[in-house]
Amino acid sequence: MPEMLMRRVGRALLPANAEAESRMMKLPEGRPLKNNVKLPRSSPAHRMFFAVIAAAAVHWPHGADPEPDGDAELLRAWLLVRAGHCDRIDFPFPDDERSRQMVIASVSDLVNRLRAAGQYPFIRTGEVKGCPVVRVFISKSMDYDHLDEAGFIPIRQHIYDDIKAIVGAEPEDLARETEAAA
Incomplete structure (x- = not known):
């Protein structure tokens, strides 16, 4: 069954966009369908997560493992491994x-x-x-197709906890401070 972005309206699931509507119209009418429902990731939370990682890479203490030297991708990979998403x-x-x-x-x-x-x-x-x-x-990959909101939240929390313990600042504050300085 093709993946479709749906929106709940009352007791019905309706296509959330034109692509989903096109896919829905190709399904057999009147036949019961079985599907897994997942909440998509929050775009603002996703953007904040990457801003936090970028800020942490800049503020990462020298001598701490690893030493990202500002490389946010290296730090993100290491934090994902620490969180067990590997x-x-x-x-x-x-x-x-x-x-x-x-x-x-x-x-x-x-x-x-x-x-x-x-x-x-x-x-x-x-x-x-x-x-x-x-x-x-x-x-492991964190893209939208591989990790839904329910899977993302505990990984993000583990990573934020690590950043707070190692850098010594609240992750969201770190991201906002770094953004304001830019």
Whole structure:
């Protein structure tokens, strides 16, 4: 079933725009339809989120992990990973030197391919069942098609909490202050 932006009017769902109306007219008339309903993201909240990230990148303390040096995309990717909105790939880290070098080469190749694709992978070490691993974290997409309002709110709150703890300012105040200074 095609995706459509709908608006509730009383007990009915009606097309919210011309594109949705065109798609609706292609559906079979009189037949029951099943669909998942999601609230679209709030555009003002979405814009504020990116303004907060940009402001945090400028005000990020030196020596804090990571050091974005004003790169809002790098900071956004790292904050998404911290919020758990990411994929993780574990590479077992073996005992023998030859195998370790192969793992390091594999991780390096993956990281280079991800960076070439415009992503910011983060590498950390960890353990799985007592065995050492090298972990590559990659932030997931936040675009409107991949993350609705219900999914966005807890991620945004986690990120705002991190920014407040690390930068020491309320995220929205930081964004407004940075915007006013521009």
